[in-house]
Each structure stands twice: as structure tokens, then as C-alpha cells.
Amino acid sequence: MAAAAGPLRELCRFCRVLLFLSQFYVLSGGESTDIPPYVMKCPSNGLCSRLPADCVECKTNFSCVYGKPATFDCTVKPSITCVDQDLKYQKSFVINMTCRFCWQLPETDYECSNSTSCMAVSCPRQRYTANCTVRDHVHCLGNRTFPKMLYCNWTGGYKWSTALALSITLGGFGADRFYLGQWREGLGKLFSFGGLGIWTLIDVLLIGVGYVGPADGSLYI
Numbered sequence: 001m002a003a004a005a006g007p008l009r010e011l012c013r014f015c016r017v018l019l020f021l022s023q024f025y026v027l028s029g030g031e032s033t034d035i036p037p038y039v040m041k042c043p044s045n046g047l048c049s050r051l052p053a054d055c056v057e058c059k060t061n062f063s064c065v066y067g068k069p070a071t072f073d074c075t076v077k078p079s080i081t082c083v084d085q086d087l088k089y090q091k092s093f094v095i096n097m098t099c100r101f102c103w104q105l106p107e108t109d110y111e112c113s114n115s116t117s118c119m120a121v122s123c124p125r126q127r128y129t130a131n132c133t134v135r136d137h138v139h140c141l142g143n144r145t146f147p148k149m150l151y152c153n154w155t156g157g158y159k160w161s162t163a164l165a166l167s168i169t170l171g172g173f174g175a176d177r178f179y180l181g182q183w184r185e186g187l188g189k190l191f192s193f194g195g196l197g198i199w200t201l202i203d204v205l206l207i208g209v210g211y212v213g214p215a216d217g218s219l220y221i
Contacts, residue, residue, distance in 0.1 A: 064099035119217035181215030
């Protein structure tokens, strides 16, 4: 009995050493256990043809004609599983889409950054350089993030109806100009009694047609 316990004890010790070495190998980076960041966007066991663009790698079809339907050979990225119409697992599949670059997509297919440092009310109307990113479910050629010149189109929360109402009722005291953040003009109207009524009438017309807007250059709500 004692003779059999010796080899058994040695075997257990050998197993502990192997377990320690395997854990040390993983912790030292010999085997990466990190999950790729794109996996969070990719639904498991869904249709391969409906996976977001970040989940697949497609070969560029240079023979496609712009604006025409085209097919692209795609492969699923590692750590992603998907199925075909028959619920069979597959790695390679074909995607049907329109032949065009990402920056040629309609505005509904991408999202762009907003700018609050440009003048939305100016002549000529100002533009700004926005960084645009294609939506996940849309496939296109080229870079999915691209710059684009857009018109300034932001609001600071000022209402046109409120500004017009203040101009009609309290415009002689500069309330409309104070509301729009134009405090210098507001003080001028206040101490001149609305320019003896002339300035008040002019502001009613200018605010009514939208020529006079918020001082920060934003649009009315």
C-alpha cells in the first residue's frame, strides 16, 4: 500500500507543475484571451449577410459600375459565428450592395459631428468640416470615416416665436435684443425708448423675416 502511494504522490505533484506552467504561459502572453473589440457589435449565430461591416472583410470589386448593383466576396472575421439562409454555419459568403464609395452615400446612411463654433446665421452661410461615420448596417467602398463640408445647422435654444412676441410687446425696452443675447443693442433701445418707436418697428420686421437672430450665430428652434 505504501509502495503504491509513492508513485501516486509523484503524479499529483507533476500535475500541479503542469497546471502552474500552463497558467504562467497564459499570463505571460503566450496565449491571448482578449476578445476583439468588434465582437461586441456582431450578433452571434445571425445571418452572415446581415452582419455589420465591422464584422466582415470583403474583397474590393474594382469592376463594378458606379450606382449599379454589385456582389462582393466577404469573409467573417475571427471569433464571429454566423449562418446562411439554411441555418448552416459559414465563413465565406456574398454581399449584394450598390457600387459607390462611402462619401457618396445619402445623408441618412452616415452620422456626422456637429459644430457649435460656426455662425449658422450669416451671409454667405458658413460651412464647417465634419467627421462622418457610416452606420453599422451600411456597406460601401473606401474608408468608413471621412471628412465632409456641411452647412452650420445648430441651435442654442432660442425660439423665433418668443423673440417676435417680445419685439412686438416689449421691443421699445429692448427685451427682444436682450433675449437674443444682443445686450448692447438692447441697452441702446432701452435708453432711446426703442429709437422713438422707429427702431422697434424695424426690429419687428427684421425678426419676423428671420434676418435678426441669436447673438451666438445659432438658428431659431
